[in-house]
Amino acid sequence: MTSNYPEPLVIQPRDSHQCTIILLHGRGSNAAKFGPILLSSSISHLDQTSTGAEHTLVSAFPHAKFVFPTASRRRATAYNRSIINQWFDNWPLSTDTPPATTPQEKQRREYLPADGLRETSLYLHKLLREEISLLGGDAKRVILGGLSQGCAASLVALLLWDGDPLGAAIGMCGWLPFRHQMEDFAHGVHASEPDEDNPFIEQAEDEDDIPPPVQAMISLAEVLERSLPEKPPRKLPFQHIPLFLAHGTEDEKVPVGYGREARRCLSEMGVDVTWEEYAGLGHWYSGDMLGDLVAFLKKYEPDFE
Numbered sequence: 001m002t003s004n005y006p007e008p009l010v011i012q013p014r015d016s017h018q019c020t021i022i023l024l025h026g027r028g029s030n031a032a033k034f035g036p037i038l039l040s041s042s043i044s045h046l047d048q049t050s051t052g053a054e055h056t057l058v059s060a061f062p063h064a065k066f067v068f069p070t071a072s073r074r075r076a077t078a079y080n081r082s083i084i085n086q087w088f089d090n091w092p093l094s095t096d097t098p099p100a101t102t103p104q105e106k107q108r109r110e111y112l113p114a115d116g117l118r119e120t121s122l123y124l125h126k127l128l129r130e131e132i133s134l135l136g137g138d139a140k141r142v143i144l145g146g147l148s149q150g151c152a153a154s155l156v157a158l159l160l161w162d163g164d165p166l167g168a169a170i171g172m173c174g175w176l177p178f179r180h181q182m183e184d185f186a187h188g189v190h191a192s193e194p195d196e197d198n199p200f201i202e203q204a205e206d207e208d209d210i211p212p213p214v215q216a217m218i219s220l221a222e223v224l225e226r227s228l229p230e231k232p233p234r235k236l237p238f239q240h241i242p243l244f245l246a247h248g249t250e251d252e253k254v255p256v257g258y259g260r261e262a263r264r265c266l267s268e269m270g271v272d273v274t275w276e277e278y279a280g281l282g283h284w285y286s287g288d289m290l291g292d293l294v295a296f297l298k299k300y301e302p303d304f305e
Helices: 033-038 103-111 113-135 149-160 179-187 201-206 212-223 256-268 286-299
Strands: 009-011 020-024 064-068 072-078 083-086 142-149 168-172 241-247 272-276
Touching: 009 033, 020 113, 020 149, 033 064, 064 113, 103 212, 113 142, 113 149, 142 149, 149 168, 149 212, 168 286, 179 212, 179 256, 241 256, 241 286, 256 272, 272 286
Parallel strands: 020 064, 020 142, 142 168, 168 241, 241 272
Antiparallel strands: 009 064, 072 083
């Protein structure tokens, strides 16, 4: 059964609506806690506004509608099954988390996110289609991203996205769930191995081999029990979506190594990744990070004239 997702927090644009930026909060938070603080945060590297005020995301993108979804409430296995807002259940990634002591426990932890990610990716795809429709069907005017677990959820949703490529994607302090399951396919390790259970195997015998990035996406879809198209695509829409990933080097909740691994895996899958690290920064964003994020988005901002 699909969990309930509250209505998103929507901040309407100052000027005419020309693009939509969808941003997901982290685990245990919600749209009301995450959105207003982010939008009021000062951005580095930008000149002051005409009134002398510091720039924010709202002033940097006056034509943008900001949409902040809230995750459904789920039981958190690692926290005595307490009920919190989370896009999916996952074992903590912090360096002080005790490692799994058995192969069974390790596997249980690895697959813990599957149910939530299946539901969340379906929800995000629905939200994306709604916003694209409001913008005349122009997917290039929609941007998806998030912080921490919200970043992880958005990356999975983008890998499984089968619509037109979005304008851009952004992720802060995040990681890539099921990276290990996808990485061998992204490297092409399994490209020539037969698989009796692969639904595309008969088609592949008469066509070129399925490209490794597409095989990686198929492996992710199978883990999440997501339905697949009858015929595999030759390229992923995500390969045409520029991605900005940013991480603090002193992140204690999601160590920067997880972000680096996500960058490497996605780059090997053909995603155009811009990567930034911030010395001394913990598990949050900073004015410098937001400044780099704005500079990145400005390169891909649609022509509003």
